[in-house]
Amino acid sequence: MLLERLTGEETLARAAELIAIYGPAFSGPPWFEDGYGTADFARRLTTDILRPGFTAVLATEGGVPAGFGTAWPTQAPFPTGRAYDKVRGELGDTTDTLLTGALEVDELAVGPHARGRGLAGRILGLLRADAPRAWLLTAPQAGDAIRLYERLGWQRRTGPEAAVVVFTYAA
Secondary structure (H helix, E strand, C coil): CEEEEECHHHHHHCHHHHHHHHHHHCCCCCCCCCHHHHHHHHHHHHHHCCCCCCEEEEEEECCEEEEEEEEEECCCCCCCCCCHHHHHHHHHHHHHHHHCCCEEEEEEEECHHHCCCCHHHHHHHHHCCCCCEEEEEECCCCHHHHHHHHHCCCEECCCCCCCCEEEEEEC
């Protein structure tokens, strides 16, 4: 398995590989992404790569995309829109202290053909290799993802009834 760290321009040049993983990675529960969700990811990717500090990791095996992750440092003030408002709703006054300035892992996807081999942890490790602090969120229904982050030492910051599950990591 080859893992490559990519800049924004490199990510854009290889966007088709990320998109090829996104659909199958998120087609099952709890995401049930369809072609519209994949198209939305492709659109978001073209603007996300412009964020200060954007980085991506692409994993391939024999030249075939297997997984990827995207991340960037969360800028101050803490953003609004997307899922940011839900995060602030769950974390309240601690949001800025915990998350602003930390590496925000926006996407983590592993294709069904590459699961069960530790790839998600390797992608996360390379994404945050230079970041002393990181954070990510997932859906409360994403039990496999939640168990993965807990196994990897990420700290859950939201309770069991939260609308989104927020994790932080400190090196």
